[in-house]
Amino acid sequence: MYPRSVSQTTSLSTGNAGGSVGTGVLAGKRDAWSVTWLVLACGLIATCVVIGISAALPNTTVSASLLLRDPGPLTTLGLPVVKTIFDYAGALTIGWLLGAVFLAPPKPGGGFDVGGYRCAQAASKCAWVWCAAALALVPFSASNATGFSIGTILSRDGIASALQSLDVASSSLQAAVVAALVAVLARVVLRPASAFAVFGLSILGMLPVALSGHATTSGDHDFASDTIIFHLLGISIWVGGLVAFLALARQRSPHLDTIARRYSAVALIAFITVALSGVGNALIRLSYLSDLWRTDYGRLVVVKAVLLISLGGFGYLQRRKSVTAITTDGDRRPLLRLAVLEIAVMAATIGVAVALGRTAPPAPTPESFTNLTLVLGYDLSGPPSAWNLLTQWRFDFIFGTGSIVAAGLYLWGYRTLRLRGDAWPKGRLISWLVGCFVLLMATSSGLGRYAEAQFSIHMMGHMLLGMGAPILLVLGGPTTLALRALPAARRGDIPGLREGIVGLMHSRFLTLLTHPLVVLPLFVGSFYAIYFSSLFDTMIDSHAGHLIMNLHFLLVGYLYYWVIIGVDPSPRRLSSFVRLALLVAALPFHAFFGLALMNSRSVIGQLYYQNLELPWVSNLLSDQHLGGGIAWGGTEIPLIIVIIALMAQWSKADEREGRRSDRKSGTAVKSDDELDAYNAMLTQLAGRDSQQR
Structure with a gap:
C-alpha cells in the first residue's frame, strides 16, 4: 500500500512524477520489514478473527436469525471477509489522507513534502481496494438479505433487483462510487488544502454501509446511528493514522517529533470518541447487564472492550516513552516496536467489530412498539405545541x-x-x-x-x-x-x-x-x-x-x-x-x-x-x-438581518474611506505648507545675498 522505503536509496533530492515535491528525507539503514507487508499481515489477522467468530457463531448472524433460507457457506463466511476488507481499506484510506493533510508538515510554499505526497499516493491505492470491496459487498449483502446464493444474485436480473429493493446493496454501490472518486482525486492532489476536501469525501464514503446495518432498524436507532458514526470515524482515524504515522517514521521523515506530537493528539481524541460512542451504543443494544455474559452479542462487546482498553494502554505508553524518545534524542525504535504490536491489536479489533455488526443483539425489553417508535426510533407525546417544541x-x-x-x-x-x-x-x-x-x-x-x-x-x-x-x-x-x-x-x-x-x-x-x-x-x-x-x-x-x-x-x-x-x-x-x-x-x-x-x-x-x-x-x-x-x-426576518448587516458594513467602509481621504488630504496640505515655507526661506536667503553684494 505504501511505496518502497526511501531507505533503499542513498538520497532523495527531487519529487516524483509531476515535478519536485520536496526534499529532506534522510537515508538510513534498511529495515527487514516494510509497511506494505505489515498492512497485509494485519489485514490477514482481521480476516482470520472474523472468520473464526463467524464459524463459531453461525446461528447468531443476522441472516440466520431472520431468514428461512440459508444463503450458503460462501455468503456466510464470505460476507464478513469482504466487510472486513472494506472497513480495513477504508480506514487505511482515511488514515493516509490524514497523514497527507495533518501529520506530514508541508513545504513552506504550501505544497506536499515527500512524506505528504507519498501518503496521498498510498491513499489512492488503498481507495481502489476499498472500491473493489464495496463492489463485492453488493452481491454478498444481497445474498445475505434474500437468502439466495451468490450465483443466483449474480444472474442477469439479480443485481439490478437488489439495487432497487435493498438499501444495503445500494449503499455498497454508493460507497464504491465515492471510493473510486477518492482514488482518482488522491492521485492528483499536490497540496494539503486540496487533500482536505478528499479527506472529507473519504469520511462520507464510510457512512452509507455503516448506517444500513441492524443498529438502524430498532428502537432508539437515531442514537444508534449517531454513535456508530462517531465510533467508525474514531477507529478509522486511529487505525489508519497510526499506519501513516508508522510509515512516516520508518522513512525518517523530517520533523518527526512534530508528526509524533500531532498523531498523539489525534489518537487521544480518537480513543475518547471510540470509548464513549462504544459505551453509548452498547447501552442502547443491551437491555440487561446480564446480557454481557449470557448472549453472544454481549460477549463480543466484552472482547471488543478489552481490546480497546489495551489499545488505550498502548497509546499511553506511546505518549510516555516512544514520543518522548523521538522528541528528545530522535530514537524511533521504541515507537516502531510498540506501533507494530498496536496495529496488530487494532486489526483484531476490526475483525471483532465486523463480527459484532453481523451478530443479532439481545431481544429488547417487552414494550408496545408504535409506528413512530419503529420509524423514528422514539415516540411523540402529542401534537407540536409551543410547549412541546421548547421542552421535548x-x-x-x-x-x-x-x-x-x-x-x-x-x-x-x-x-x-x-x-x-x-x-x-x-x-x-x-x-x-x-x-x-x-x-x-x-x-x-x-x-x-x-x-x-x-x-x-x-x-x-x-x-x-x-x-x-x-x-x-x-x-x-x-x-x-x-x-x-x-x-x-x-x-x-x-x-x-x-x-x-x-x-x-x-x-x-x-x-x-x-x-x-x-x-x-x-x-x-x-x-x-x-x-x-x-x-x-x-x-x-x-x-x-x-x-x-x-x-x-x-x-x-x-x-x-x-x-x-x-x-x-x-x-x-x-x-x-x-x-x-x-x-x-x-x-x-x-x-x-x-x-x-x-x-x-x-x-x-x-x-x-x-x-x-x-x-x-x-x-x-x-x-x-x-x-x-x-x-x-x-425569509423576511433573515432578509432584514442581512440588509442591516450590509448597511452596517457599507457605513464602516465609507468611514474608513473617509478617514483615508482625510489623511491623504492632511498630508497634501502639510506638504504644501512645508513647500511654501521652504520657498519663502530660499527667497529670504536670496534677498540677503543681493544686499551683501
Whole structure:
C-alpha cells in the first residue's frame, strides 16, 4: 500500500512524477520489514478473527436469525471477509489522507513534502481496494438479505433487483462510487488544502454501509446511528493514522517529533470518541447487564472492550516513552516496536467489530412498539405545541455536539485574545454563540424531535438551519478569530494549523465555490432539487437522510451568506453591488418555492408520513401547504438581518474611506505648507545675498 522505503536509496533530492515535491528525507539503514507487508499481515489477522467468530457463531448472524433460507457457506463466511476488507481499506484510506493533510508538515510554499505526497499516493491505492470491496459487498449483502446464493444474485436480473429493493446493496454501490472518486482525486492532489476536501469525501464514503446495518432498524436507532458514526470515524482515524504515522517514521521523515506530537493528539481524541460512542451504543443494544455474559452479542462487546482498553494502554505508553524518545534524542525504535504490536491489536479489533455488526443483539425489553417508535426510533407525546417544541428535547449527537464544540472553541479563541490584550468585538461573540444555540435548538429541541415526523415542522427547522444559524455564524467571523488566536509559524519553522487555514482559504476549491455563478445556484437550486424530485422521499425515510439534509442546508447556507455578508476573508472579494445582486436574485426563487408548496396537489414523502399515522395530522396536504407558507414567510426576518448587516458594513467602509481621504488630504496640505515655507526661506536667503553684494 505504501511505496518502497526511501531507505533503499542513498538520497532523495527531487519529487516524483509531476515535478519536485520536496526534499529532506534522510537515508538510513534498511529495515527487514516494510509497511506494505505489515498492512497485509494485519489485514490477514482481521480476516482470520472474523472468520473464526463467524464459524463459531453461525446461528447468531443476522441472516440466520431472520431468514428461512440459508444463503450458503460462501455468503456466510464470505460476507464478513469482504466487510472486513472494506472497513480495513477504508480506514487505511482515511488514515493516509490524514497523514497527507495533518501529520506530514508541508513545504513552506504550501505544497506536499515527500512524506505528504507519498501518503496521498498510498491513499489512492488503498481507495481502489476499498472500491473493489464495496463492489463485492453488493452481491454478498444481497445474498445475505434474500437468502439466495451468490450465483443466483449474480444472474442477469439479480443485481439490478437488489439495487432497487435493498438499501444495503445500494449503499455498497454508493460507497464504491465515492471510493473510486477518492482514488482518482488522491492521485492528483499536490497540496494539503486540496487533500482536505478528499479527506472529507473519504469520511462520507464510510457512512452509507455503516448506517444500513441492524443498529438502524430498532428502537432508539437515531442514537444508534449517531454513535456508530462517531465510533467508525474514531477507529478509522486511529487505525489508519497510526499506519501513516508508522510509515512516516520508518522513512525518517523530517520533523518527526512534530508528526509524533500531532498523531498523539489525534489518537487521544480518537480513543475518547471510540470509548464513549462504544459505551453509548452498547447501552442502547443491551437491555440487561446480564446480557454481557449470557448472549453472544454481549460477549463480543466484552472482547471488543478489552481490546480497546489495551489499545488505550498502548497509546499511553506511546505518549510516555516512544514520543518522548523521538522528541528528545530522535530514537524511533521504541515507537516502531510498540506501533507494530498496536496495529496488530487494532486489526483484531476490526475483525471483532465486523463480527459484532453481523451478530443479532439481545431481544429488547417487552414494550408496545408504535409506528413512530419503529420509524423514528422514539415516540411523540402529542401534537407540536409551543410547549412541546421548547421542552421535548432529544439531543442530536451529531449537530448538538458540533454546536457545543464550536461554541467552546470560539470561547477559547476569544479568551486567548483577551489574555493577550487584544480586542475582539463583543457583537461577533454574541452572534456566534446565538448561532450555535439556534443550531442546537433546530436539531436537539422539540423542534428537531418533531421535524422528522411532520413536514411543516421540518420546514421550520430547514429555515433555521439554512438561513437563521448560517447568518449568525457568518457574522461571528470564526476564521478571523482563529487566524488571530493561533500562533503563526516563524521564518524557517514548519507551517502549522494557522498556515493550513490560510492555505484552505486560498485554495482553488473554495475559490470555485465562492464564485457568484456557483454559490447562487447551490443555495437556490437545492430547494428545488431536494423537494421537487425523488431525493426527499429517499432521504426522509432514514435518520442518515435527515443528517445529510441538515448538513447540506447548514453548509450551503453558510457558504451563501459568507459571500454576501461574511466578516471573514474569502478567496473572492465581491463588490457591494454584486453582493446586493446575489441577495436580491435569490428572493423571487424563495418566494416561488414557497408558493409552489402552498399550491401543490401531491404530497411530498407521502408514503413515509402515512406510515407514521400521526393522529393530529389528518390532512397531509394541508400540513404541506402550511410548510410552504413557513418557507414563503420565513425569509423576511433573515432578509432584514442581512440588509442591516450590509448597511452596517457599507457605513464602516465609507468611514474608513473617509478617514483615508482625510489623511491623504492632511498630508497634501502639510506638504504644501512645508513647500511654501521652504520657498519663502530660499527667497529670504536670496534677498540677503543681493544686499551683501
